[in-house]
Amino acid sequence: MDKHLINVNGIIFVSQALDYQGSSPYVDDNIISYITYIPTLAATAWYHKKVDTSGDFEAFIDASRQFAVDELLPALFKGNALSKADRKQIVDGLHRYTGLSKQYIEQVDLRINAFRFAKELLRDEGVAVGFLDGRYKLDERDDLTAAPKQDASKVIGPAYKAALMKYMRTDLNVQWKRKYLNPGDPELSDNWRWRTAPDGQGWEPRYVNTAPDLSYVLRSNPQMKVMVASGYYDIVTPFFDAEYTLNRHGIYADKIDYHYYHGGHMMYVHEPARVALLRDTREFIKKQVSQNQR
Structure with a gap:
């Protein structure tokens, strides 16, 4: 048995993108x-x-x-x-x-x-x-x-990067000299690998879609549920795409909990949305932990 194999009974998606067809405008x-x-x-x-x-x-x-x-x-x-x-x-x-x-x-x-x-x-x-x-x-x-x-909302990035770097250096005592890149930095995103098949195998280009993998995991682990957090004003990963994706692919409706917030891709920059997201996350985790202990 794989000693690194673990089971979880909950997944939280924040601004999900599993089936890229619905988020490729x-x-x-x-x-x-x-x-x-x-x-x-x-x-x-x-x-x-x-x-x-x-x-x-x-x-x-x-x-x-x-x-x-x-x-x-x-x-x-x-x-x-x-x-x-x-x-x-x-x-x-x-x-x-x-x-x-x-x-x-x-x-x-x-x-x-x-x-x-x-x-x-x-x-x-x-x-x-x-x-x-x-x-x-x-x-x-x-x-x-x-x-x-330009993306008008990219003004958010520098503040979060600065806060993260301060936290890593002062609280976690992580010291490094190499450059830290935001997840959306072109030096990272331009090198994303989009193929769904190993190099060298035949492959016809298509939208990236990992939703079938989620469907398989949910069927393999009956205790697992998914919380989906979406911002109403997110023009990168629209909330209706989350519904379109997770209502299909053989995923049972009772496995998915949808939550919507008055914010964007990072809804937590809006304080009421941050508080609501934190509350919903805690409630979801407590519920899943409680069910797993029965």
């Missing part, structure tokens, strides 16, 4: 991303008051989910076979939930690229919203580009 023919991003775009448009905010936020988000699945998905599947009346209905819906102009929606052929949305939403104000957190804004010099050149 920059691939033009990726119909799925045009669906999975709609609720996040709706939340971001709500935050910046580009849509009707007179009602309830969660009801609005839920309605955007239903629109994306029940109306937009069939429409994109039909392509140029979509009737003029149905097309108009889709344009109206996209305008209602994203705040983008009907002219723009027509120009992009009903296919809203989430990264371009970050530039288009507040174009009339001359600012772009963030990818990691759509609440942040950045005044870019070039107001005519299709998508932002």
Whole structure:
């Protein structure tokens, strides 16, 4: 028996990305991303008051989910076979939930690229919203580009890197002279290995998808459950993609606990979201530990 083999009875995903099809909005023919991003775009448009905010936020988000699945998905599947009346209905819906102009929606052929949305939403104000957190804004010099050149929410990074380095050196007494790179640093991310097969084996490129592995583990370990923490304004790993991913692949619904926070990819930068995330994490761990002791 492998002496390093262990079993766990809980996994916590913070801003998950298991099936990359639902979080790859920059691939033009990726119909799925045009669906999975709609609720996040709706939340971001709500935050910046580009849509009707007179009602309830969660009801609005839920309605955007239903629109994306029940109306937009069939429409994109039909392509140029979509009737003029149905097309108009889709344009109206996209305008209602994203705040983008009907002219723009027509120009992009009903296919809203989430990264371009970050530039288009507040174009009339001359600012772009963030990818990691759509609440942040950045005044870019070039107001005519299709998508932002910078991520407005990357201002978060330096503070966390500085805090981490201080903690490692002063509290943990870790001393090293080599450069520390943030996880999203190009020197790291540009060298990620995307193949799902060993080098030398035949492989047809596809979206990275590790959700089937999770499905297998959950079936192998009946005590295991998964907590999924998602930020409403995360334009990198949208919360509806988490639902799309984990509601499929043979994963049982009662194995997944979804939690949503008013924040972005790192929802904990918003103090109320940080407190809520901490509370939910503690409750999840206590529950799983208690069940395992029975």
